Amino acid sequence: xxxxxxxxxxxxxxxxxxxxRAGLVTFITAGDPDHxxxxxxxxxxxxxxxxLIELGMPFxxxxxxxxxxxxxxxxxxxxxxxxxxxLELVRAFRAAEADTPVILMGYYNPIYAYxxxxxxxxxxxxxxxxxxxxxxxxxxxxxxxxxxxxAGISFVRLATPTTDDARLPAVLRNTSGFxxxxxxxxxxxxxxxxxxxxxxxVERLKRHTDLPVAVGFGIKTPDQAAGIARxxxxxxxxxxxxxxxxANLDADGxxxxxxxxxxxxxxxxxxxxxxxxxx
Amino acid sequence: MSRPNTFRAGxxxxxHFGIYGGRFVAxxxxxxxxxxxxAYDEARADPDFQGEMxxxxxxxxxxxNPLYFxxxxxxxxxxxxxxxxxxxxNHTGAHKINNCIGQILLARRMGKKRIIAETGAGQxxxxxxxxxxxxxxxxxxxxxxxxxxxQQPNVFRMKLLGxxxxxxxxxxxxxxxSMNEALRDWVTNVxxxxxxxxxxxxxxxxxxxxxxxxxxxxxxxxxxxxxMEGRLPDSLVACVGGGSNAMGxxxxxxxxxxxxxxxxxxxxxxxxxxxxxxxxxxxxxxPGVLHGNRTYLLQDEDGQILEGHSISxxxxxxxxxxxHSWLHDMGRVEYAAVTDDEALAAFQLxxxxxxxxxxxxxxxxxxxxxxxxxxxxxxHLMVLCLSGRGDKDIxxxxxxxxVTL
Ligand SMILES: Cc1ncc(COP(=O)(O)O)c(C=O)c1O
Numbered sequence: 001x002x003x004x005x006x007x008x009x010x011x012x013x014x015x016x017x018x019x020x021r022a023g024l025v026t027f028i029t030a031g032d033p034d035h036x037x038x039x040x041x042x043x044x045x046x047x048x049x050x051x052l053i054e055l056g057m058p059f060x061x062x063x064x065x066x067x068x069x070x071x072x073x074x075x076x077x078x079x080x081x082x083x084x085x086x087l088e089l090v091r092a093f094r095a096a097e098a099d100t101p102v103i104l105m106g107y108y109n110p111i112y113a114y115x116x117x118x119x120x121x122x123x124x125x126x127x128x129x130x131x132x133x134x135x136x137x138x139x140x141x142x143x144x145x146x147x148x149x150x151a152g153i154s155f156v157r158l159a160t161p162t163t164d165d166a167r168l169p170a171v172l173r174n175t176s177g178f179x180x181x182x183x184x185x186x187x188x189x190x191x192x193x194x195x196x197x198x199x200x201x202v203e204r205l206k207r208h209t210d211l212p213v214a215v216g217f218g219i220k221t222p223d224q225a226a227g228i229a230r231x232x233x234x235x236x237x238x239x240x241x242x243x244x245x246x247a248n249l250d251a252d253g254x255x256x257x258x259x260x261x262x263x264x265x266x267x268x269x270x271x272x273x274x275x276x277x278x279x
Numbered sequence: 280m281s282r283p284n285t286f287r288a289g290x291x292x293x294x295h296f297g298i299y300g301g302r303f304v305a306x307x308x309x310x311x312x313x314x315x316x317x318a319y320d321e322a323r324a325d326p327d328f329q330g331e332m333x334x335x336x337x338x339x340x341x342x343x344n345p346l347y348f349x350x351x352x353x354x355x356x357x358x359x360x361x362x363x364x365x366x367x368x369n370h371t372g373a374h375k376i377n378n379c380i381g382q383i384l385l386a387r388r389m390g391k392k393r394i395i396a397e398t399g400a401g402q403x404x405x406x407x408x409x410x411x412x413x414x415x416x417x418x419x420x421x422x423x424x425x426x427x428x429x430q431q432p433n434v435f436r437m438k439l440l441g442x443x444x445x446x447x448x449x450x451x452x453x454x455x456x457s458m459n460e461a462l463r464d465w466v467t468n469v470x471x472x473x474x475x476x477x478x479x480x481x482x483x484x485x486x487x488x489x490x491x492x493x494x495x496x497x498x499x500x501x502x503x504x505x506x507m508e509g510r511l512p513d514s515l516v517a518c519v520g521g522g523s524n525a526m527g528x529x530x531x532x533x534x535x536x537x538x539x540x541x542x543x544x545x546x547x548x549x550x551x552x553x554x555x556x557x558x559x560x561x562x563x564x565x566p567g568v569l570h571g572n573r574t575y576l577l578q579d580e581d582g583q584i585l586e587g588h589s590i591s592x593x594x595x596x597x598x599x600x601x602x603h604s605w606l607h608d609m610g611r612v613e614y615a616a617v618t619d620d621e622a623l624a625a626f627q628l629x630x631x632x633x634x635x636x637x638x639x640x641x642x643x644x645x646x647x648x649x650x651x652x653x654x655x656x657x658x659h660l661m662v663l664c665l666s667g668r669g670d671k672d673i674x675x676x677x678x679x680x681x682v683t684l
Contacts, residue, residue: 060584063459063462063570064305066463113582135303135568135571137302137305140301158307161307162311182306
């Protein structure tokens with residue numbers, strides 16, 4: 001098994017650096033709107049321009065998420081999403097795609113219920129590269145962060161506008177892969193970040209770490225993604241993509257035929273924004 | 280598990296009671312929680328803070344409230360001597376105000392400008408709105424749509440007191456979802472907002488802090504029982520939603536091994552009637568992580584939180600305070616569960632025998648006493664925490680009795 005330092009995440013950011021551009025990180029929820037549609041979306045994401053993939057692990061109580069991702073979690077759960085099915089999605093994706101990193105993002109309880117050791121073993125085997133677990137701050141590193149690092153899976157930490165200089169070293173200590181800067185104090189899919197404030201925050205992070213910095217929360221359009229791509233190593237888009245999925249559902253929640261093409265088309269626009277940002 | 284020298288030392292510096300508790304929150308909230316912890320540690324050691332709290336509890340809340348010998352109920356049950364700790368006589372009609380006085384003084388001390396809270400039955404919402412009126416702070420209360428429908432009188436009271444009541448339409452639209460929304464608000468308004476949690480749950484330091492503020496209940500019972508009977512009680516019985524009235528009654532007695540304690544959860548339609556039929560987290564759940572702490576939770580195999588059910592909005596929560604989870608595992612406190620029907624019967628019994636209409640929450644604890652007292656000796660001193668009055672519940676109860684008001 002590859003170690004964290006030479007894993008897919010590090011290789012992808014090195015390649016982006018070599019290309020002289022920032023990356024696009026896309027977020028969708030595993031099993032939204034249903035298992036097969038989600039699998040088709042995942043499969044199409046790299047060609048549509050996603051440089052890294054965040055795959056949300058649905059949770060009944062997503063405390064840090066706004067209405068769009070809350071709704072997508074509920075859709076996925078209603079369609080039968082489970083931790084084991086999420087790992088199946090990754091395994092199927094990995095069978096056809098060797099290079100694009102997959103980071104699972106979610107809340108701790110479903111992982112805890114699955115069993116930490118078993119989860120890390122199964123996630124590693126499925127081809128998961130990293131974890132973002134919203135409700136595990138550094139104070140709880142012993143739960144999952146340290147075991148994940150031991151298992152060769154990155155633990156990507158969130159730094160936020162409330163993370164001051166005194167606290168930053170603790171936040172960065174066991175972080176690996178990249179640092180995810182949450183551009184606003186708030187939940188996903190609501191306010192938009194101010195690019196100037198983000199630039200300052202990224203600079204501050206860079207003084208404390210050599211890891212790449214991805215920025216997310218509130219990035220909704222190709223233009224906004226481009227703005228972030230000028231100042232950070234990657235731009236993360238979640239709620240806007242998830243809302244695009246929602247816009248392609250029938251009243252009863254079933255996927256309309258054009259869903260995958262429409263969503264991937266939107267990802268292509270985001271990617272064009274990010275790729276053209278420093279041109 | 281080895282028995283500790285004391286049950287009153289927890290939590291440790293990380294907020295753990297054994298494996299329970301902790302600080303499972305988003306990074307955005309971490310600095311805020313550390314700030315609350317620091318401010319509370321300072322306030323706790325400050326005689327001025329303690330003095331003001333004591334004065335407010337005396338003059339505004341009406342403490343101490345009586346420990347009352349329920350003579351007719353005792354005669355009716357024919358066994359243990361039953362006492363009521365009359366928390367329902369507090370201003371606003373429940374124990375919730377004890378905690379609100381403590382936390383509003385802390386929020387003011389921290390220079391916070393805005394208060395948010397979650398509420399289930401509306402008792403904590405009313406108590407929060409009350410102290411916010413008293414201290415002239417704007418206040419937003421999150422309340423599930425389902426609870427708003429079944430606790431109309433309290434919704435109106437909150438509005439009269441000047442609070443904004445926000446209806447929560449996500450998830451099951453009850454207490455757990457209100458807590459999610461309050462956390463979302465806090466994460467968004469980090470600069471000026473204080474989150475006034477209403478029970479012994481949430482991330483550290485809330486479980487310990489709310490317990491400390493509620494411990495006035497047990498401290499008074501200790502003193503009052505000494506005065507009335509010249510000794511300690513033999514058993515204490517309290518309902519457990521999040522568990523704040525129970526922790527407040529139990530904590531001062533945890534190191535008195537002769538005092539038995541029974542926490543009463545809501546069995547709803549019956550703990551054996553399926554995972555969504557009850558709200559008994561300890562009796563029918565297993566450990567997990569939600570709302571900032573590890574504790575017993577109602578959840579499915581995949582770790583998704585279940586909705587739970589209780590006739591009582593204040594007990595309709597899929598979790599329980601982490602200290603209760605620990606006390607359960609240690610065997611120090613016994614946890615039982617009472618159904619909707621048993622609580623309804625106790626509710627009516629109390630009204631007719633004692634002239635006291637109890638909250639449906641408290642009626643759960645009373646129902647457990649109805650089961651136990653008859654087989655106990657007459658010198659057994661049993662204390663019920665009568666955590667609230669039942670005016671708010673008359674519409675719910677009337678509905679169940681087939682009466683239209
Ligand atoms: C009267 C009364 N008792 C008990 C409770 C349950 O809360 P806790 O378990 O924190 O005491 C409530 C909650 O709303 C209540 O209103």
